Amino acid sequence: MGLWDRWNGRTFVPWLLFISGAIVIAVLIMQxxxxxxxxxxxxxxxxxxxxxxxxxxxxxxxxAIMLLVIIPVYVLxxxxxxxxxxxxxxxxxxxxxxxxxxxxxxxxxxxxxxxxAIAVVTWVKTEQLDPxxxxxxxxxxxxxxxxxxxxxxxxxxxxxxxxxxxxxxFPANVPVRFxxxxxxxxxSFWIPHLGGQxxxxxxxxxxxxxxxxxxxxxxxxxxxFSGKGFAGMHFIAKASSAEEYEAWVKxxxxxxxxxxxxxxxxxxxxSVNDPVQFFKLDDASLxxxxxxxxxxxHASTEGK
Amino acid sequence: xxxxxxxxxxxxxxxxxxxxxxxxxxxxxxxIAIIGLLTYFRLxxxxxxxWFTSCDPKRIGVMYIAVALLMFFKGFVDALxxxxxxxxxxGSSHGFISADHFQExxxxxxTTMIFFVAMGSVFxxxxxxxxxxxxxxxxxxxxxxSVGFWLFASSATLSMTSLAIGKFSAxxxxxxxxxxxxxxSPGEGVDYWxxxxxxxxxxxxxxxxxxxxxxxxxxxxxxxxMKMPIFVWSCLCSVVLVIFAFPxxxxxxxxxxxxxxxxxxxxxxxGGGNPMLYIxxxxxxxxxxxxxxxLPVFGIFSEVVPTxxxxxxFGYASMxxxxxxxxxxxxxxxVHHFFTMGASPPVNAFFAVMTKLIAIPTGVKIFNWLFxxxxxxxxxxxxxxxxxxxxLNFSIGGMTGVLLSAPPVDFQVHNSLFLIAHxxxxxxxxxxxxFFCAFTYWFPKFSGxxxxxxxxxxxxxxxFLGFLIAxxxxxxxxxxxxxxxxxxxxxxxxxxxxxxLAGFGALxxxxxxxxxxYGLLKxxxxxxKNRDLSGDPWNGRTFEWSVPSxxxxxxFASIPKVNQRDQFWADKHLHTVQPTRxxxxxxxxxNTAVGVYIGVLSLxxxxxxxxxxxxxxxxxxxxxxxxxxxxxxxxxxxxxxxASKVExxxxxxxxAKMGEVK
Numbered sequence: 001m002g003l004w005d006r007w008n009g010r011t012f013v014p015w016l017l018f019i020s021g022a023i024v025i026a027v028l029i030m031q032x033x034x035x036x037x038x039x040x041x042x043x044x045x046x047x048x049x050x051x052x053x054x055x056x057x058x059x060x061x062x063x064a065i066m067l068l069v070i071i072p073v074y075v076l077x078x079x080x081x082x083x084x085x086x087x088x089x090x091x092x093x094x095x096x097x098x099x100x101x102x103x104x105x106x107x108x109x110x111x112x113x114x115x116x117a118i119a120v121v122t123w124v125k126t127e128q129l130d131p132x133x134x135x136x137x138x139x140x141x142x143x144x145x146x147x148x149x150x151x152x153x154x155x156x157x158x159x160x161x162x163x164x165x166x167x168x169x170f171p172a173n174v175p176v177r178f179x180x181x182x183x184x185x186x187x188s189f190w191i192p193h194l195g196g197q198x199x200x201x202x203x204x205x206x207x208x209x210x211x212x213x214x215x216x217x218x219x220x221x222x223x224x225f226s227g228k229g230f231a232g233m234h235f236i237a238k239a240s241s242a243e244e245y246e247a248w249v250k251x252x253x254x255x256x257x258x259x260x261x262x263x264x265x266x267x268x269x270x271s272v273n274d275p276v277q278f279f280k281l282d283d284a285s286l287x288x289x290x291x292x293x294x295x296x297x298h299a300s301t302e303g304k
Numbered sequence: 305x306x307x308x309x310x311x312x313x314x315x316x317x318x319x320x321x322x323x324x325x326x327x328x329x330x331x332x333x334x335x336i337a338i339i340g341l342l343t344y345f346r347l348x349x350x351x352x353x354x355w356f357t358s359c360d361p362k363r364i365g366v367m368y369i370a371v372a373l374l375m376f377f378k379g380f381v382d383a384l385x386x387x388x389x390x391x392x393x394x395g396s397s398h399g400f401i402s403a404d405h406f407q408e409x410x411x412x413x414x415t416t417m418i419f420f421v422a423m424g425s426v427f428x429x430x431x432x433x434x435x436x437x438x439x440x441x442x443x444x445x446x447x448x449x450s451v452g453f454w455l456f457a458s459s460a461t462l463s464m465t466s467l468a469i470g471k472f473s474a475x476x477x478x479x480x481x482x483x484x485x486x487x488x489s490p491g492e493g494v495d496y497w498x499x500x501x502x503x504x505x506x507x508x509x510x511x512x513x514x515x516x517x518x519x520x521x522x523x524x525x526x527x528x529x530m531k532m533p534i535f536v537w538s539c540l541c542s543v544v545l546v547i548f549a550f551p552x553x554x555x556x557x558x559x560x561x562x563x564x565x566x567x568x569x570x571x572x573x574x575g576g577g578n579p580m581l582y583i584x585x586x587x588x589x590x591x592x593x594x595x596x597x598x599l600p601v602f603g604i605f606s607e608v609v610p611t612x613x614x615x616x617x618f619g620y621a622s623m624x625x626x627x628x629x630x631x632x633x634x635x636x637x638x639v640h641h642f643f644t645m646g647a648s649p650p651v652n653a654f655f656a657v658m659t660k661l662i663a664i665p666t667g668v669k670i671f672n673w674l675f676x677x678x679x680x681x682x683x684x685x686x687x688x689x690x691x692x693x694x695x696l697n698f699s700i701g702g703m704t705g706v707l708l709s710a711p712p713v714d715f716q717v718h719n720s721l722f723l724i725a726h727x728x729x730x731x732x733x734x735x736x737x738x739f740f741c742a743f744t745y746w747f748p749k750f751s752g753x754x755x756x757x758x759x760x761x762x763x764x765x766x767x768f769l770g771f772l773i774a775x776x777x778x779x780x781x782x783x784x785x786x787x788x789x790x791x792x793x794x795x796x797x798x799x800x801x802x803x804x805l806a807g808f809g810a811l812x813x814x815x816x817x818x819x820x821x822y823g824l825l826k827x828x829x830x831x832x833k834n835r836d837l838s839g840d841p842w843n844g845r846t847f848e849w850s851v852p853s854x855x856x857x858x859x860f861a862s863i864p865k866v867n868q869r870d871q872f873w874a875d876k877h878l879h880t881v882q883p884t885r886x887x888x889x890x891x892x893x894x895n896t897a898v899g900v901y902i903g904v905l906s907l908x909x910x911x912x913x914x915x916x917x918x919x920x921x922x923x924x925x926x927x928x929x930x931x932x933x934x935x936x937x938x939x940x941x942x943x944x945x946x947a948s949k950v951e952x953x954x955x956x957x958x959x960a961k962m963g964e965v966k
Contacts, residue, residue, distance in 0.1 A: 013684055016692070023769060024696065027776055034780050034802075041798035044716050044783040055712045062710055066703045073670055073699050080677040081692065084613070085684070094679040095615045104622050107671040111664045119657045122710040126653040129712040131646065185483035186579060188644060188719055192785040196715020199645050201580070202482065202573035206646040219797065223644075223719035225476050225789045227483055228403055232792070294574040 013085040017078055024074070043192035048214040048239070051129060051195030058125045065114050131198050132207045135175035141209075142170055145287040146180040148187035148200035148222065151229030152274040154267065156259075158284050162252035163259045165267070165277040169248050172215040172239040178208040181291040183268050188224035191237045197223045203294035212239030229272030236276070252278040261289060311916035312492070317470040321405050323385070328468045357895040359446035360857055362750060364453045365431030369743075371460050372424030375416050378464070380817060382413035384810055387774075391807040395795040406791035407474035408493065412463070414477025415497060419504050420460050422597045422731065425739040427456070427511055429600065430539050432750055434515055436848035436855060437533045439524025439864045444517040446893040447935065448510050454903025455507025459500050462910045466496040470914070473497035476789065478590060479560075481571035481582040486564045492914050494564065498557050499910035505553050512546035515539060524847075526866035530624070533846045533869075534617060537624050538603025541631040542596050548635070549592035556585040565916075580645060587638040595634040598730065599627060601738030602669055605691050608745050609673050610870075611842050612688040613680030619672040620869060626665035626672075633662045643711040644718050652711040659709035666702060670695065685842070686760035690741035693768045694733060701729025704779065722782025725775045732771055740767075748841045752853045753831040759823035766816030774809025777802040837960040845873040850882075852957040858890045858945055861954045887947040887954070894943045898935045902928055 039046055047053050084091050134141060145156040146168075155168040170176045180189050182200040190197030194210040200222075212218075221234035240248070257263070259279035264286060283289075320328065342348055355363055389406055393399030401409070431453075435443055443449050466472040473493040475484045484494045519540045523532065532540075559570040560582070569575035571582040610617045617623065639647065639655035673695070682688070704726040707713050717723060748754045786799050793799055827834065840849040847864055848855065850872045862885045868874055875882065905924045912920035 016684060016689070020692070020696070020768065023772060027772055030776070031780070034777075038780070038784060038798055041784045042780070043785045052716065055716045058710060059707055059713045059716070062707055062713065063703070066706055069667060070699050070703055073674065074696070076674050077692070077695050080674060081682060081684075084677050084680050084682045086614075086681040092679045093614075093681055097618065097679060098616045099619050099621070100675075103671075103675060104619055104668075107668055108622070108664070111667040115660050115664055118706065118710070119660050122656050122660070122712075123653045126656065126711045127649045129715075130649045131715065132648075185488050185573075186480060190719075190785070190787070192716060196712065197644050197718060198715070199642070201645075204580070204646075219785060221785065221787055223787045225407075225480075225483070227488060228407070228474075230407075231403060231790045234794075296574070 013081065013087070017081055021078060043218070047193050047195075048216055048218065049194035049210055049212045050135070051210055052193060053213075054125070054129055055196055058121065058129075061121055062118050065118055068114060069111060129196075131196070131209060133209060134177065135209045135211050137173075137175045137211065139174045141175040141177050143177045143179060144168060144170065146178050146189055146200065147287065147290055148180070148182035148184050148189070148226070148233075149268050150184040150227065150270040151222075151233045151272055153189075153220075153222075153233065153235045154264075156281060156287050157249070158281070158287065160249045160253070161281040161284065162249055162255075163279040163281045163286075164252065165279075166235040166274055167238070167276040167278075168220070168235060169238040169240060169245055170212070171242040171245040172212040174242070175209060175211045178210065179287065180206045180208060181287070183290050183293065185226045186224055187222040187226045187233065189220070190223040191218055191220040193218040194237065194239075199224060203291070205291050215239050215241060229270070232273035253280050255280050258282045259286065261286065264290070309917065309919070311912070311918070313469070313915040313917070317492075318468070321402060323401055324405065324467065327381070331464065331467065352897075353895065356900050357450075357897045359450050359893040359896060359899075361431040361435050361443050361446070361449060362855060362857075364449055365428045365433075366750060368424050368428030368431060368453060368456065371457055372421050372428060375420035375424065375460055375463075377817075379413050379416035379421055380814075382409050382416065384814065385409050386413065387803075387807040387810040389791060390793075390803045391800075393792045394800045394803075398792055401791075403791045404471075404474060407789070408472045410789055411473045411476055411479075411493075411497070412466075415473075415500065416463065417731070418477065418593070418597075419501065420456075420463070422735050422739075423504070423508060424456065424460075425742075426542070426597055426600045426735075427452075427508070429604065429739070429742050429746070430511075430515055430543075432746065433848060434518060434536060434539055435522070436851070436859055437536050437846050438519065438522060438527060439847050439860060439866065440518065440522040441859045441863070441890065442522075442893065443514055444522055445514045447896060447899065447941075448514045450896065450899030451902050452507045452511035452514065454899045455503050455510070455906055458903040458907035458910070459504035459507065461907055462496070462503065462914075463500045465911065466493075466500075466914075470496070478586050480586075481560065481563075481579045482573040482577075484560065485572050486567075487572070494560075495914040498561055498564075499913050502554065502557050503906050503910050505550050505557070508546055509550045509554070512543040512550070515543045516547060519543075524863050524866060530621065531866055531869050531871075534606040534620065534623055534627075535600070535603035535846075538599045538601075538606070538627055541627045542599040545592045545596045545599070545631060545634065549589045549596065552585060553589040553593075556582065556589065583642055583645070584638070587641045588635075591638040591641065592634045594727075594730070595630060597735045598738075599630065601735050602627065604738050604742045604745075605673060605694065606669075607846065608687045608691055608741055609676045611745075611844055612683045612685060612691075613677050614683075614843070615676055615680035616870065617672070618675040618678070619668075622668060623672055626668045629665045630662055633658060633665075637662065640709055640714070643714045649711075656709050656711055660706060663702060663706055670699065685744075686755075686757060686764060687741045687745035687842075689761065689764045690737045690744065693764070693771075694737045694741070697729055697733025697737070697771065701726055701733055704729065717782050719787055720782035721778040721786045721788060724788050725778035725782065728775050728778075732775075737767075740764075745842065746848075747827075748836040749839075749848055749853050749855070751827075751831070752836060753827060754834040754836055754841065755827045756823050756834075759819055759826065763816045763819040763823060766812050766819060770809050770812030770814075770816055772809070774806050774813060777806045777809075781806075837963070839957070839961065843876075845870040847872050850875075852953075852960075856950075856953050858892055858950065861887060861890075861950050887951040889947050890945045890950060891942045892945055894941055896935070896941075898931050901931050905931065 045056060047056055147154040152165050154165055156163045180200045182202045187200040188197045189200050194212055198206045198208045216239055218237045220237045255278045257279045260282035389399040389401055471491055471493045473479055475489055479494055479497055519536055562568040563570050563572055569577035571577050571579050606617055637655055637659045640659045643652050744760055781799055781802050836853045839852045864882050905928045909921050909924040
């Protein structure tokens with residue numbers, strides 16, 4: 001008798017349940033192990049800014065509530081498969097059970113209650129973590145304007161009169177207001193260590209308010225596919241001390257390259273994997289011009 | 305000004321990268337091999353008369369599934385290419401394909417898997433089962449059904465053509481504007497995508513109308529709505545969704561075409577267009593679309609679980625209302641695909657709550673399936689294995705779906721690989737496992753012979769393990785800030801080990817796919833050893849098991865009568881018999897080649913529109929109209945199967961069945 005014949009019925013079900021159970025448990029164990037191993041890179045779960053921490057906490061809360069349903073489903077799947085397997089002659093067999101009003105009430109009612117709980121938390125947190133909402137802080141907010149270009153990020157500091165490509169620096173513990181638009185197909189502006197993303201769209205200005213609690217260099221990227229050079233559209237977001245930030249602004253202001261509509265039009269041409277660049281800003285209204293560009297009749301991205 | 309009869313089609317369209325040239329060569333060679341074999345075995349006439357021109361929904365269903373399996377192979381190769389590229393292309397290495405080609409590959413993967421594999425298998429199963437389960441001999445509009453299939457097949461052919469001639473779209477499977485506009489994607493790629501979807505979409509809409517009318521009007525005597533098999537309910541919900549949702553897709557694509565070809569400004573960034581409108585419209589279709597795919601799968605499991613538990617489905621009424629509720633809710637959640645667009649908190653929160661509401665009926669369905677096992681006799685034949693892994697994977701997918709539905713959480717995981725892991729959990733763990741469940745369950749019914757249980761189990765094991773290894777790392781990658789659609793990334797990101805692990809998982813899935821292909825081939829070769837003569841190999845509950853395997857063209861010699869749910873099961877157990885009546889002449893639709901003609905003409909039309917050969921498009925369009933007019937003007941559309949022939953076929957079946965019982 002071959003292995004396969006012996007694997008029928010009586011022996012197959014325990015094997016199936018044992019192996020699949022082992023796999024499920026292995027996967028469950030693997031997750032915390034990965035978390036320990038890759039801790040520094042798991043930006044969403046180990047963030048460095050208040051917004052991202054709040055978003056992660058909401059994730060944990062909803063996850064915990066969901067487990068109240070998922071765990072019973074898993075347990076029942078295994079218990080019922082084991083106990084009511086066809087070869088188990090000791091188990092009761094009642095083929096004509098069609099319904100049970102109490103049971104139905106439980107599994108319509110319980111998910112309803114849990115869903116209401118999740119919905120309330122979500123609604124409150126959605127209001128609280130509105131990306132447009134300014135963050136509360138005793139320090140004044142810094143405004144940084146962001147333009148998604150093909151395929152690089154341009155950061156404009158209207159107050160400090162500097163600009164940079166694929167690099168953004170700001171002081172830690174100071175709220176930063178990013179004003180975001182695009183002079184390219186839609187992108188999404190995302191610094192996972194600091195907080196969730198928002199779309200960068202031509203003809204539109206979106207906002208993202210973030211704050212870094214810990215100084216450091218964080219990876220930012222475009223999260224929405226925008227064409228050929230998309231994979232290279234990442235940047236460094238550096239949260240530094242206030243002094244370092246001031247020093248950086250000063251050095252950028254002394255840069256020979258200046259940014260105005262003419263040089264911007266050159267910069268906006270398609271290019272891939274651009275290096276970090278710094279500019280002094282000639283034209284403080286540049287961002288408004290870029291965001292208004294598509295309002296003109298016969299506008300095109302070529303930037304006249 | 306000269307007019308080129310080839311539009312913008314030039315010789316360069318045949319130049320490709322090495323990997324694509326290889327694919328084209330393989331495609332052409334296998335095409336030649338298939339044509340050669342068909343000619344050698346003189347099968348063309350059989351193919352034409354018995355299959356291509358048939359209006360029999362069972363034949364059309366098999367053809368849908370055949371196309372879906374072929375396209376699955378292509379979509380799966382795309383997936384392997386992506387896994388390989390992402391495993392290789394790190395740091396100083398840039399992988400084995402260029403960024404352009406990688407982008408075509410992921411766009412083609414999504415389009416193929418959704419439109420041809422998932423839709424094809426769902427409509428295939430509907431064609432096979434709906435008439436049999438409602439006790440009907442045919443569908444309401446057999447010719448429309450044939451046209452629907454041939455539009456689907458011609459659209460699949462057009463997508464294969466895009467591999468060999470020119471480029472496919474490189475804008476993702478939903479081609480967000482303005483990237484898909486003429487300014488950023490001037491080539492033929494997006495046009496291929498548009499016309500593939502237009503042709504397939506119109507075919508789908510026609511088929512859905514057919515099935516809605518079939519279910520509403522052609523149920524056998526006594527089968528009231530609440531006595532319908534639950535699979536038929538799920539199909540009714542699904543086709544209602546198609547009828548409401550697909551016109552949105554057709555209109556959206558039409559507007560995108562006007563933007564691209566006539567310089568209009570519906571969705572352009574400048575000129576008063578609004579790209580956000582495109583994203584809203586495409587998801588107003590796209591969200592119902594995912595329920596169009598998953599609802600029939602819920603129906604499949606609701607048929608399979610009671611059969612293999614030898615027990616009635618728990619909470620039938622509750623299951624029906626859950627389906628109806630999901631159908632309704634699926635139309636008011638589309639904004640959850642773009643919470644990150646910057647709508648105000650109340651808007652986002654409203655759509656978040658609506659999305660969470662869907663978890664309630666879905667959870668109810670899971671508990672009802674579980675309690676169908678309660679005090680049953682659970683048999684772990686291969687269809688039940690797929691249900692088992694569906695339950696485990698779909699629960700995880702559902703949980704991550706609820707996470708994604710909270711806007712602040714979504715901001716952090718949207719467009720990351722977390723999202724990819726979530727929807728593959730639903731698409732593979734849900735739709736594909738559901739289709740495999742249906743395939744192993746109904747295969748003996750429609751082929752007349754069984755698959756090897758041993759090979760089914762090996763394939764299942766590979767898929768179960770491979771799926772977890774291929775997709776669980778993606779959740780973690782999402783948490784590490786890895787976005788989707790990257791053809792290259794840096795070493796410092798720390799993603800490489802997990803991408804390697806995911807690639808390894810894909811190889812295990814490949815092993816599963818190869819075992820499945822071998823199993824299918826082996827079952828066909830050994831078919832005489834594994835005949836199902838009884839017509840009821842699993843001790844089934846619905847009417848398709850009351851007829852021979854494979855069912856005769858007319859399905860039922862006499863139309864059954866229904867007093868209760870699972871009538872066939874009740875008949876078997878209470879030893880009641882359906883009233884026998886004298887055999888009668890049966891009127892069935894004749895074969896027609898017009899469906900094939902319309903399909904071929906649509907292929908030419910689509911190809912001509914892609915390459916701007918407007919003269920050819922005009923001619924083929926007029927020819928399609930002419931075909932329709934010719935068909936609707938014809939009168940003699942039916943043929944009679946004489947009572948004597950019915951009697952001969954039925955008694956042969958009964959003799960074989962009795963022989964097996966003895």
